Amino acid sequence: MDNAGKYSHALTAVLYAARKAxxxxxxxxxxxxxxxxxxxxxxxxxxxxxxxxxxxxAIRDIGSA
Known part of the structure; x- marks a missing residue:
């Protein structure tokens, strides 16, 4: 996985965690x-x-998940 893919997955994980928190x-x-x-x-x-x-x-996607 390239850096862009890693950062994309990391952003998603952080936003899910932030919402959960x-x-x-x-x-x-x-x-x-x-x-x-x-x-x-x-x-x-x-x-x-x-x-x-x-x-x-990304925030919209997390919010609708």
Missing amino acids: GCDLDGILHTVKQDIISNSLRPLPQDQETVIATVAE
Whole structure:
């Protein structure tokens, strides 16, 4: 499995665990957005919108599971 696949599986596992622990997944998404805004070099500027969209999609998938 390549790194992208590992990270995808890891993100899914973390989001499931967060939901099970009672975390607000929408709050996590908000924090991701704010973190990206405050640190424009992580992820790379050209990837920021894609990263936010991917996290939002993962959260939607977890929320509907």
